[in-house]
Amino acid sequence: MARKLKGWQELPCGAIISDLQAVKENKTGAWRSLRPVWNNEKCRQCLLCWIYCPDSAILIQDGKVVGIDYDYCKGCGICAGICPAKAIEMEKEKK
């Protein structure tokens, strides 16, 4: 997408980004080499994965985990590590 680049005087002080649209456009899921796979049957809905995920990539509906947002999940594996029920497993990303 062609965007006009801003000059230095138009940028927010300290590079603090409050316009999160730009963040949404940047699909960091493409960086992933390991993919978390969530198992609904093992999940106890403790939401620890949601608390710990640094990229807000745990999808929630009505207060429950319903899956993983692969557009933004970078595959760090923190969710799999923190899950007490081993309901998330990391698998090699297929090309």
Added chain:
Amino acid sequence: MILAKTGNEALAYAMKQINPDVVAAYPITPSTEIVQLFSNYVADGEVDTEFVPVESEHSAMTACIGAAACGRRVMTATASQGLALMHEMLFIAAGLRLPIVMAVASRSLSSPLNIHGDHSDSVASRDSGWLQFFCETVQEGYDTLIMAVKIAERAYLPAIVAIDGFILSHCQERIETLEDRAVREFLGQPKPNYNLLDWRNPILVGPATLQDYYFEFKRSEIEGMRRALPVIEEVQQEFGQRFGRYYPVLEEYRCEDAEAVLVVMGSACGTCRVAVDQLRAEGRKVGLVKLRVFRPLVHNLLRTSLAKFPKIGVMDRVDAVNSYGGPLFTEITSVLYDLPERPKVFSYVYGLGGREFSPEDARMVYEQVLSGKKDELVTYVGVR
């Protein structure tokens, strides 16, 4: 109130009166007492501060950055190796434009190991984007720490307030303190533009910027430092008007018609004042230029001031190990380069590792600068 306090006690007392929201720190000589005494105030319930004892200085600065990104008033203290260990995070604090205020009891850097005072630590952090103040006395350290909070918050830049290790940090002086209420009224409440923990208004702190944007963000940070001097002057004047103690960014002491001046930062200014008084009594035309603000480099003030004097000695309490001159010397000669008639400028490195710098040493330097003759590029004062 008039009290006898060491530099560390005075800075801890100032911190108590500032009552920061968060202090995260790790002890290191000679700055340990600042935070140790402050932690007593925390334990005694005299401050509202969230005190975070961390496992290293790197973590201390990291915790300070996190707390400051939540719009809180944040302070810490360190020295020497501790400041060196923070080095990575210093740049991040400045790049994020977080007004963290740090007391530094200046100390040499290893190796060899030495715990005593010189300016190696702060000066090595000169390119990190922090404001830097060097204080001559305990009183100036106390006053400057309070002013630095206001300056940092107005300029959106972090600030180091340095007192010379042991010479100021551990020596008692008579100081005049302010009332707690007067300090709080002078500082007011911080007015942050955002709060990282405000989940209703989410923000991104510390984005990745690539070839397309990094340069523009740095340019913006550079502008922040360029605009810092008027903020410093404004706050120092406010402080002076309110409390009767005013510290100019650059002070000329007995410089009228001076043939030779020394440019000095920190406690050695007091030593040089004694030497100047003695030499003036003997009819010698010498003066002292005290540089209180090292960052931003006050190039216009320095140029205007120093252009008046035919001979200048620049005193560095640190060596840049560049096979040339001291860090302040190289900056001052560069500041004077555009003058149509440039003064003679000599480089002196003194007091490394707490080596005594006496009025007699200062006299010797003045005599040499007055003579206008110096064989070596850099003179290492008092080195055997």
